[in-house]
Structure formats: structure tokens, C-alpha cells
Amino acid sequence: MEDVVIAGAGPNGLMLACELALAGIRPLVLERLPEPTTENRANGLVGQVVRLLDRRGLHERLAGPIGPPAPAFVFGAMRLDLTLAEHNSLHILGVPQREVAAMLTERAGELGVEIRRGHALTGLAQGTDAVTIDVEGPDGGYRLDARYLVGADGGRSVTRKLSGIGFPGVTEDRTLSCTAHATVPADLVDPMTGELRVAGHVIPPFFHYRTETGLFVHAPFPTGNLVTTMEWTDDEIDEDRPMTLEEMAESIRRVLGTDLPIGPPEGDGPHLLRRLRGRNTRLADHFRAGRVLLVGDAAHVHSAIGGPGLNLGLQDAVGLGWKLAAELHGWAPPGLLDTYERERRPVAERVVMHTQAQAALITPGGDVTALRELFGELLRQPSTVQHIADLMSGADVRYEAATGHPLDGRWAPDLVLADGTRLAELTRTARPLLLDFTASLGEELRGWTDRVDLVEGKADGDATALLVRPDGYVAWASSSSEPDETERKALRAALERWFGTPLDV
Numbered sequence: 001m002e003d004v005v006i007a008g009a010g011p012n013g014l015m016l017a018c019e020l021a022l023a024g025i026r027p028l029v030l031e032r033l034p035e036p037t038t039e040n041r042a043n044g045l046v047g048q049v050v051r052l053l054d055r056r057g058l059h060e061r062l063a064g065p066i067g068p069p070a071p072a073f074v075f076g077a078m079r080l081d082l083t084l085a086e087h088n089s090l091h092i093l094g095v096p097q098r099e100v101a102a103m104l105t106e107r108a109g110e111l112g113v114e115i116r117r118g119h120a121l122t123g124l125a126q127g128t129d130a131v132t133i134d135v136e137g138p139d140g141g142y143r144l145d146a147r148y149l150v151g152a153d154g155g156r157s158v159t160r161k162l163s164g165i166g167f168p169g170v171t172e173d174r175t176l177s178c179t180a181h182a183t184v185p186a187d188l189v190d191p192m193t194g195e196l197r198v199a200g201h202v203i204p205p206f207f208h209y210r211t212e213t214g215l216f217v218h219a220p221f222p223t224g225n226l227v228t229t230m231e232w233t234d235d236e237i238d239e240d241r242p243m244t245l246e247e248m249a250e251s252i253r254r255v256l257g258t259d260l261p262i263g264p265p266e267g268d269g270p271h272l273l274r275r276l277r278g279r280n281t282r283l284a285d286h287f288r289a290g291r292v293l294l295v296g297d298a299a300h301v302h303s304a305i306g307g308p309g310l311n312l313g314l315q316d317a318v319g320l321g322w323k324l325a326a327e328l329h330g331w332a333p334p335g336l337l338d339t340y341e342r343e344r345r346p347v348a349e350r351v352v353m354h355t356q357a358q359a360a361l362i363t364p365g366g367d368v369t370a371l372r373e374l375f376g377e378l379l380r381q382p383s384t385v386q387h388i389a390d391l392m393s394g395a396d397v398r399y400e401a402a403t404g405h406p407l408d409g410r411w412a413p414d415l416v417l418a419d420g421t422r423l424a425e426l427t428r429t430a431r432p433l434l435l436d437f438t439a440s441l442g443e444e445l446r447g448w449t450d451r452v453d454l455v456e457g458k459a460d461g462d463a464t465a466l467l468v469r470p471d472g473y474v475a476w477a478s479s480s481s482e483p484d485e486t487e488r489k490a491l492r493a494a495l496e497r498w499f500g501t502p503l504d505v
Contacts, residue, residue, distance in 0.1 A: 011100050
């Protein structure tokens with residue numbers, strides 16, 4: 001019997017596989033496609049997920065050491081000046097999704113994860129102790145038993161449908177998005193700023209540019225120049241007809257009200273030439289049904305505006321991985337696995353909320369233009385910028401707190417110890433950590449040393465001790481030079497709450 005079968009070898013399924021392998025569980029990954037897709041669904045990573053990859057040593061594989069947060073971003077096609085925020089945690093990593101998936105595939109292989117490509121989930125039946133899974137592979141059908149099945153198989157998730165989990169939401173079919181790799185005349189691009197200047201329009205690179213008739217984006221990625229439009233139309237579209245550069249140019253003309261000469265893309269590709277009709281916003285009724293769980297798009301779909309998809313999905317995977325491993329190892333406290341949905345579904349609800357809000361801000365019409373003028377005034381206020389930056393990055397997420405400490409339940413800060421060791425270097429094994437800068441709490445960890453690592457030393461900041469979960473969130477915190485018995489009791493309660501009954505020592 002398999003411990004865990006993961007349906008889907010996209011970034012979310014692969015990340016979950018790596019997390020389980022780090023925790024001593026060897027999952028089996030099933031992927032219906034025979035080869036990794038060359039389609040690029042996302043052009044980069046935005047938010048806490050960038051710091052998450054750093055904390056697993058994966059950022060360096062993609063782009064070297066992590067850099068500072070972005071100085072600016074976009075919200076509803078409006079510039080978000082992040083220099084106004086007191087605490088900017090919005091990181092951006094401009095790496096295509098296919099490269100992220102390739103890196104995670106390599107990492108999963110290093111950790112001993114088996115990936116079966118060309119093997120599609122076709123049926124499931126749940127029992128008391130296992131899930132029976134029907135699979136169709138290159139050599140025919142076969143059956144597997146697993147203690148748990150995780151659906152990471154996208155918005156049209158077969159896992160979700162077979163498990164009977166509802167997927168309510170709305171489908172909006174008036175939007176038409178066209179995207180293409182294409183060249184633009186060099187004399188229209190400002191060499192200093194990268195701005196595209198055409199017929200009175202000054203279009204910053206990578207930022208959404210709204211007009212009264214649609215949306216335009218010019219994204220000069222190192223892998224190729226990408227142009228995108230979004231329009232609102234009730235016209236019938238022959239979606240089976242292949243997309244062309246001429247169609248892309250016509251869409252740009254309608255949005256900008258002028259011609260932008262575009263040419264064939266440079267380089268070997270793969271090159272994108274795609275139209276998409278409509279927009280789905282849906283959220284699964286539950287993220288768990290018995291021994292079946294959902295992560296990523298299988299649990300939630302929404303507009304891609306602001307790039308929140310992988311930020312949400314990869315953190316789903318990391319939030320689930322250690323809890324599922326604890327259950328399989330037998331030390332999970334009662335109800336631990338149920339906290340996955342309790343923590344992650346509200347986060348998905350907030351992403352759905354802010355993507356819908358941004359979608360409203362980019363629609364055509366004079367009333368929306370007036371709303372944007374008002375919103376533009378608000379975006380000059382530091383408190384508003386801070387709120388939206390935290391919302392977009394995920395820094396506003398706060399899980400169940402054991403104490404009143406401001407860090408409790410939040411993402412652990414990027415601490416650096418006196419010897420120069422970063423917290424990100426201590427979390428690469430995905431083990432829980434007790435960071436004790438008072439050198440007085442080691443005795444409290446007796447009974448949990450098989451599950452929780454102790455790190456002593458000194459670090460700057462107000463916190464003198466932190467209990468950090470494998471997903472990077474704080475389960476207990478103190479700022480006392482020597483925590484008293486009340487704080488120690490709360491620490492022991494947090495250890496038992498998240499990491500189970502202590503061993504007899």
C-alpha cells in the first residue's frame with residue numbers, strides 16, 4: 001500500500017511531494033500527461049512563496065540568493081508604490097512556471113520521489129483505512145491502494161469530482177484575453193525605463209495599463225517579449241480557430257486606439273500565442289473529504305491578476321505536507337489534519353476577494369474611471385499601501401495563536417543569528433524549530449526532541465524565543481529575557497497542540 005498518492009505533477013503536486021519526502025514519506029505522483037508541458041501558465045512568483053522557496057534552499061536553484069522586496073507592484077492596473085510601506089514583504093521572482101516545475105521535478109527525484117507520467121486517475125473508492133485508486137497508464141489500467149490521495153490536478157480536478165466535493169462559483173464569459181510572444185520596434189521603447197511609448201501612451205514594463213476599452217501589458221522578459229490584451233465583448237469567438245499575430249495586433253489596436261507594430265518572436269521558444277475566453281472564480285466546498293485532500297487549483301480558481309496563484313497553491317502544499325506526514329508517522333495530535341482546511345481555506349477566500357476587486361477596477365466605463373481616481377488617492381496613503389501589500393504578498397495571514405505575542409500565528413521573520421546564519425538556512429530540512437535566544441528553554445523540549453530541533457544563539461529583534469512550524473509559521477513566541485512559568489506552560493501546550501504527545505523521558 002502506498003502512503004500517499006498525489007494526482008498531478010505540476011508545481012503544487014511536486015512541492016507537496018518534496019515536503020513529504022523531507023518528512024520521511026515517499027509519495028507516488030501520477031501525471032496524466034506523458035511529458036512535462038511546455039505551456040507557461042505563469043511568468044513569475046509573487047509574495048511569500050518567494051521567501052518560502054528561499055527557506056527550502058530552492059530560490060538559489062532558480063535565481064541565486066534572494067534579493068530585496070520589490071519597490072513597486074500593481075493592484076487593479078494601478079501602481080502600488082511599495083516604498084511608502086513601513087514593512088515591505090512583497091517579493092517578486094521573475095521565473096517562468098515551467099522552470100519552477102522543472103526545478104521541483106529535479107528536487108523530487110533527488111529525494112527519491114517516483115513520478116509516473118502518462119498515468120491518469122480514473123476512479124476512486126474510499127474505505128475506512130485507505131483509498132482505492134483506479135489508474136489508466138500506457139500499458140493499460142491498474143489499481144492502487146493508498147492511505148491518502150491528494151488532488152493537485154488543476155481546476156478541472158478529476159480527484160475533486162470523483163470525491164464528490166462541490167466547486168461553487170461563477171463563470172464570467174465577457175472577457176477575452178489574447179497573449180503572444182512578439183517583438184516591438186526598439187525605437188518605441190525607452191532604453192532607460194523600458195517604457196513603451198506609442199501614440200501618446202506611456203506604458204511601464206510589466207504593469208497593467210488600462211484604457212476605456214480594455215487592458216494592455218508589455219512584458220519584456222529575458223525569455224521573450226510578451227504582449228497581452230484583455231477586452232470585454234459579447235461577440236462570438238471561434239475558439240477553435242488558431243490564434244495569429246494579426247489577431248493580436250487587432251486586439252492591441254482596439255485597446256490602445258492606435259497601431260502597435262508587432263513582429264514574430266525571437267529565439268527558439270517555446271512561444272506563446274493564445275486566446276482565453278471568460279474567467280472562472282470558484283472555491284471548493286471543502287479541502288478534505290475523508291482520505292482525499294485538495295491543493296492548489298484543484299481547491300480554488302480565480303483571476304490571475306496580480307499573480308497570486310502559485311503563492312497560494314505552493315503554500316497549500318507546504319501547509320499540508322508536514323501535517324499529513326505527522327498523521328502517517330503516528331504522532332499527529334487529534335485534529336491536526338483538519339487544521340489544513342481551517343487555515344488554508346480562509347486564505348483562498350481572501351485571494352478570491354482581492355482578485356475579484358481588481359477585476360472590477362480594470363473594467364471599462366466612466367464610473368470605474370471615477371472609482372479609480374478615488375482609489376488612486378487612497379494609494380498615496382502609506383497605511384493603504386501597507387494593507388494592500390500585505391494582502392497581495394500574504395503577509396497578512398495569521399493562523400491560530402497560542403499567546404498574545406504579535407508574531408504568534410504569523411510567518412516567522414527573516415532572522416539572522418549572530419554567527420551570520422539565516423533562518424532560511426535552518427529550515428531547509430522542513431523540521432519544526434525552537435529558536436531559543438535565552439538559552440533557558442531546552443528542558444521544555446524534552447519529549448519532543450525526535451520531532452522538534454533546538455537552535456540556540458543570539459539574533460537581533462524583539463523576539464527572544466520562537467517555536468516555528470515546518471511551514472514557516474510561528475506557533476509560540478516570547479520577548480522575555482527569561483520566559484516565566486506561564487510562558488513555559490504555553491510553550492508546552494503549543495508543542496503538544498502541533499507536535500503531539502511527548503515521549504516519556
